[in-house]
Amino acid sequence: MSNQNELPNPTDDSRVSPDRHRPQTLRAAAVALAGLSAVFLFEMLDNSILNVALPTIGRELDASTTALQWVTGAYAVVFGGLMLLFSAIADRFGRRRVMLIGLSVLGLASLATALVTTTEQLIAVRVAMGIAAAMTTPGSMALAFRLFDDENLRVRAITLISTVGLVGLAIGPTVGGFILAVAPWQVLLLINVPIAVLAFVGIRIGIAQDLPAELHRDPLDIAGALLGTATIVLAIVAPTLFVGEGAGCWTPWAATGGAVIAAILFVVRERMARYPLLDLHLIALPLVSSGLAYKAASGLAISGLSYMVTLQLQFAWGWPPALAAIGMLPQVIVLLGGGRLVGPFVARFGMNRAAWMSAAAVVLGLAVFAAGSRFGYVWVALSLVLVAAGMRVVGVVAGTNVMRGLPKNRTTIGAALVDTSSQVATGVGIAVTGTILAALFTGTISAPAWSADQAAAFQTGVTVAGVTLTAAAAALVLVGIARSRPARDVL
Template sequence: MSATSLRAAWVALAGLSAVFLFEMLDNSILNVALPTIGRDLHASTVALQWVTGAYSVVFGGLMLVFGAIADRYGRRRIMLAGLTLLALAGLATAFVTTAGQLIAVRALMGVAAAMTTPGSAALAFRLFDDDGLRVRAMTFISTIGLVGLAVGPTTGGLVLAIAPWQVLLLVNVPVAVLAIICIRSGIEEDAADGLHRDPVDVLGAVLGTAAIVLALIAPTLFLNEGIRSWLPWTTAAAAVAAAIFFVMRQRIAEYPLLDLRLVARPLVAAGLAYKAAAGLAISGLGYLVTLQLQLDWGWSPARAAVGLLPQVVVLIAGGAFVSPFVRRAGLDRAAWLSAAAVVTGLAVYGTLSRFGYVWVALALVLVAAGMRVVGAVAAVNVLRGLPGNRTTIGAALVDTSSEVTSGAGIAVTGTILAATFTGAIASPSWTAHQSAQFEQAVTIAGLVLTAMAATLVIWALMRTRAVRESVAV
């Protein structure tokens, strides 16, 4: 039976919020501990990079697969299994003695995240019949996660002052236990008519996973190896080839992992495009602003953190305004208006950021406000555009589109910086010529990201508008 209010489903929402909190908190709380981990485990720079990278790559690469599995065997069942794996991986942290072991634990946590995160959106969607309640539920869940993302570095620093770094990952154990208790008691087993029993397309799963994993690895290789190295270009080409073979396989498979006809539905396609535009913006803008404040303007890390506060405040406090805005504008209009705010923020940054911090702050606010609405509305639109027995892979698609375009945003900005800026970008003192080069790179990268995000938003808007006009006729 569907809940008629958030209060009626508070136990289930507490469990699903704990799942999203784990996803948001995991990397942010660990980043501050990387120097300590490096000293303790005698880890190289590359090994430390994979301490966080292993989680992200495995998480992003396996979401589609576990989304498809959950739609076949039960979303609640797969989520509980993932939470159990998370608790066990957290406990294993206490026994880690080498960087390789820690990377393996982080990969297991990535598997757990892939098993749980898409299911959290699908289960939240299933709790309610009313779209307004669905938006409110997803806004509430995402707010809890964003609070974790915001306080993660500070919390991690305070914990490290009094406890070993292993505690930062052991905290996943009580989070997982809380989520298991709430989900078991607050969410019913999946009904048989809400699942499907099509065989799993193993070849499609391998090709899809390979395409996503390679797409997530390529940006890091572009930044580490440089645009003149053959390795990042080969990896990017392999990602494109795997994606093409995946699409071809899905077109001919009797039981495809991902039915492309469902993805082509207007609500689904538009929702994914809006979410992709937001992912592109938040990653590219975050990367550029961090470099600009600290390297170009010479701000200390603490002052730069304060400079990013407008974005943090909007992401956390903005949740209170999402539901009223959606009620007034409607789901479809709210989606394109918020996505347009993201594009506007990128345009402001690309054209005006060189003229002072006030323009940077305005860009951060616009992108954060747009992303705050898109995060809830795009997911609801995608899920309501799919059959009930395909909602988890739909949620996985939403998260995957954001993960892949986030990597693309960093790859685009990093490549433009590498092509424009001469010398070591991390050098403590730049020449006037280097500062001019950086400002030029920021302008080019900001406008390229604006064009990419705008293309996605315009395409999505045209896709849904054409359908509305055909229905009206």
């Protein structure tokens, strides 16, 4: 690691006790790794499996376009907004303890899906799931990192956990489509219950409690946490309000102003606080800022594409869920089959170039969809392949860049930063896409039949949303390239 990336840190995790016995093989940690992998499987499966059910949910719950957007967006907003806070809490009160509480919340929220009868109730369930995800996801990587002393075992363990998550992301739409063909949509969220139980048992049995020496004693920055969460929530709510209530109403402008003010106050607070929730100097480190930019770019593109492809196949083209699931197979094949190519690709081009090239492939895939989806499924399939190929690499290298760009005793907050950037970008991507479609599409998007004008308006909305997200994601890739130049390209 370059010296330019190191910061003095007298209070962090350098005081870890050397007395605890640590596993010397992955097999010895199989129970713990099964539990941690189940946590990451929940995050990635939940992100993908619900998208294919949006048309069905819209019809059965009579959901508006904006409400349908918030079925997925509410989860991302809460997840992204609370992740740093729960990461800080876990560092102080125990990562394992916070993880187990979060898994309990996940199980109960998932069970509540069986009682849902309105869109508002479903959004409330999604909020609870977002809270659970914020409590568990960063901890899965942090606990995996702390599980081993050997660096090679740490890398292999994190790779294993990430692979399980990508499998969930890959098979989610396909599995969801086939389930919808034979069962109600609620089953898609009830799947989280056995996953939560598996994760709870694996972590409860396989991972020991945090030692006192491994926990922080710094006061918790409550003010910073509130300001950070307010910034994220208001920034995503504002565009929805502009469409729903119009620019002539005061509420969308109030939300926009509130987001700007909250962001400014958050930066001021974190610069002045003795124990900030987020040390802003960490984000300015070259490898950290570039890695976060790449993750944000890919999150923005992936969320927008996933949302639009589902609506395109089922609403615009009238495909049933099972056929739509088959239509997602190109993405599944690339995600599952591309794992062996990641290592050679990184070895050939280096970590930094692999990061920007893979992020650029994701953005290119979105651009192909925006420009070509109106011409038939071949262009949709090509966009899915490009996005899947880029996602398979960027998910590993961008996160690794952030970790290797931080001091070794700051990797917990690094895991939270990576997930936060991705989830915030996901929320923004869904908000922008849903807002543009709602602005251009007249009538109810979940109606069983569209007029010619509605079909044309939808296709225009897809193009406008795709081009908008492509431009924003491409800008983030350029930022990542610029920020990575000072860093040495080591493997």
